[in-house]
Amino acid sequence: MISRARTVAFQGVDAIPVSVEVMVSPGKIGMQIVGLADKAVTESRERVQSALHASGLAMPPKRITVNLAPADLPKEGSHYDLPIALGLMAALGAIPREVLAEYVVLGELSLDGSIVAVQGVLPAAVAANAAGHGLICPQACGAEAAWASADMPLIAPRSLIQLANHVRGTQLLERPQPAIRAAAAGLPDLSEVKGQDSARRALEVAAAGGHNILFRGPPGSGKSMLAQRLPSILPPLGPRELLEVSMVASIAGALTDGALSANRPFRAPHHSASMAALIGGGARARPGEVSLAHCGVLFLDELPEFSPSVIDSLRQPLETGEAAIARANSRVTYPARFQLVAAMNPCRCGMAGEPGHVCARGPRCQSDYQARLSGPFLDRIDIRIDVPAVSAGEMLAARPPEGSSQVRKRVAAAHRLQSARFEAMGLPATRVNARCSPSQIEEIARLDGDAQRLLSDAAERLRLSARAYHRVLKVARTVADLDASPGIGRGHLAEALAYRGLAEPGR
Numbered sequence: 001m002i003s004r005a006r007t008v009a010f011q012g013v014d015a016i017p018v019s020v021e022v023m024v025s026p027g028k029i030g031m032q033i034v035g036l037a038d039k040a041v042t043e044s045r046e047r048v049q050s051a052l053h054a055s056g057l058a059m060p061p062k063r064i065t066v067n068l069a070p071a072d073l074p075k076e077g078s079h080y081d082l083p084i085a086l087g088l089m090a091a092l093g094a095i096p097r098e099v100l101a102e103y104v105v106l107g108e109l110s111l112d113g114s115i116v117a118v119q120g121v122l123p124a125a126v127a128a129n130a131a132g133h134g135l136i137c138p139q140a141c142g143a144e145a146a147w148a149s150a151d152m153p154l155i156a157p158r159s160l161i162q163l164a165n166h167v168r169g170t171q172l173l174e175r176p177q178p179a180i181r182a183a184a185a186g187l188p189d190l191s192e193v194k195g196q197d198s199a200r201r202a203l204e205v206a207a208a209g210g211h212n213i214l215f216r217g218p219p220g221s222g223k224s225m226l227a228q229r230l231p232s233i234l235p236p237l238g239p240r241e242l243l244e245v246s247m248v249a250s251i252a253g254a255l256t257d258g259a260l261s262a263n264r265p266f267r268a269p270h271h272s273a274s275m276a277a278l279i280g281g282g283a284r285a286r287p288g289e290v291s292l293a294h295c296g297v298l299f300l301d302e303l304p305e306f307s308p309s310v311i312d313s314l315r316q317p318l319e320t321g322e323a324a325i326a327r328a329n330s331r332v333t334y335p336a337r338f339q340l341v342a343a344m345n346p347c348r349c350g351m352a353g354e355p356g357h358v359c360a361r362g363p364r365c366q367s368d369y370q371a372r373l374s375g376p377f378l379d380r381i382d383i384r385i386d387v388p389a390v391s392a393g394e395m396l397a398a399r400p401p402e403g404s405s406q407v408r409k410r411v412a413a414a415h416r417l418q419s420a421r422f423e424a425m426g427l428p429a430t431r432v433n434a435r436c437s438p439s440q441i442e443e444i445a446r447l448d449g450d451a452q453r454l455l456s457d458a459a460e461r462l463r464l465s466a467r468a469y470h471r472v473l474k475v476a477r478t479v480a481d482l483d484a485s486p487g488i489g490r491g492h493l494a495e496a497l498a499y500r501g502l503a504e505p506g507r
């Protein structure tokens with residue numbers, strides 16, 4: 001007779017139902033796992049046999065066949081151990097078969113029968129809840145699973161024995177409680193950055209509208225400092241964002257102790273990062289840095305030092321908000337709606353354009369360095385701002401610069417205006433201007449007469465692409481939102497245009 005357990009396979013952050021069928025039949029002694037399983041899954045045979053043995057359950061001297069259905073869906077990872085073991089236990093009569101029909105099961109087994117944490121418990125719990133099932137997962141992941149629903153059946157045992165006792169009713173386990181880690185205190189504060197008024201203003205506009213921003217300037221002027229302070233002025237994650245961010249973190253195995261984090265993600269990969277590290281993929285499908293930065297900030301310091309092909313691979317996620325990874329036997333997409341912050345020197349020696357400085361390698365020093373960034377990539381950066389060296393006067397100024405808490409208040413007010421506007425338009429998922437579609441921005445960016453004349457002049461003079469045109473409108477809308485102004489005036493538009501006028505490729 002066949003016993004069945006439910007589990008899932010992951011495609012991106014989606015959990016696809018998988019049925020684990022176990023049959024114990026007369027024949028050659030041994031255990032076979034079929035159903036497009038990868039190495040980690042086929043190795044599960046050894047772990048399951050040892051864990052059952054350690055839990056006091058003798059393997060029958062029979063032929064055991066495990067089928068993972070649907071057979072054409074690739075199965076990756078170690079979370080199939082527990083459903084296979086439970087299917088086998090049900091086939092041997094160690095636990096009632098009916099229990100397995102009600103639960104989705106995932107977990108890795110250790111040789112001694114304990115159940116080890118696995119990735120993807122949160123998406124699996126959400127999918128199980130949506131399908132009206134309960135969830136059995138490792139104890140270490142229970143807090144994460146509890147977020148899916150307050151009343152779905154949830155069992156989070158530490159070992160196979162605990163689980164068997166629970167389902168037989170001899171020793172009941174407590175339901176795990178959802179856990180959240182409080183937002184980190186002591187983020188770096190903007191009050192430490194002296195001078196740089198225009199760069200600070202640009203950072204505020206970027207934070208208010210979710211725009212991509214590039215800082216360009218000589219070494220030691222505060223570019224990395226400014227970029228690292230962006231999280232300190234962004235509003236905390238909303239409930240919907242919290243769940244989206246945590247789903248990706250769960251798939252990536254980045255949730256410590258099963259606790260979700262209210263911190264907005266801030267990812268700063270080193271410039272030696274490979275395309276797989278940044279975009280995702282590799283031998284086992286994994287979310288890359290762009291997806292780990294979902295709903296948060298991706299900071300690329302020393303931008304031209306990244307390999308040009310890696311930088312260009314960001315073009316697609318920047319445009320669509322998703323990272324699509326084509327693999328030999330499937331196509332996986334992960335969410336990747338991040339805000340890009342980048343910093344760079346104007347040339348390799350770092351001083352091009354500084355008063356009184358002449359580059360040793362002449363003008364090529366600057367043009368070669370900047371040519372590492374492609375035009376289409378730069379076209380996706382709404383705000384490009386020069387960060388000149390700080391003057392001695394500014395460093396010695398007695399008045400301390402404005403801190404993050406004041407700036408955060410203005411940014412939060414602009415965010416509230418945008419959310420209310422998008423909600424009124426029936427677009428609750430859109431939260432910031434940078435994320436709205438071309439037709440939506442044309443609808444909400446009402447230019448007055450002066451602003452309209454300026455825009456048509458500038459579009460011609462700067463030869464704005466259609467994308468640039470829409471992106472300028474979005475930044476202008478944000479500048480007006482920071483002003484709490486319903487319409488976009490000439491001043492708002494001029495500021496947005498100034499942000500794009502700098503660092504055009506080849507200038």
Ligand SMILES: Nc1ncnc2c1ncn2[C@@H]1O[C@H](COP(=O)(O)OP(=O)(O)OP(=O)(O)O)[C@@H](O)[C@H]1O
Pocket residue numbers: 192193194195196217218219220221222223224225226343344345390
């Ligand atoms: N505007 C500033 N106000 C206060 N300190 C500053 C400022 N700019 C730079 N510094 C000082 O210089 C150090 C380096 O700054 P930062 O790393 O931001 O420079 P950078 O512009 O990123 O340089 P690089 O191009 O070399 O990466 C800081 O740790 C700080 O001590």
Ligand SMILES: [Mg+2]
Pocket residue numbers: 223224225301302343
């Ligand atoms: Mg730096």
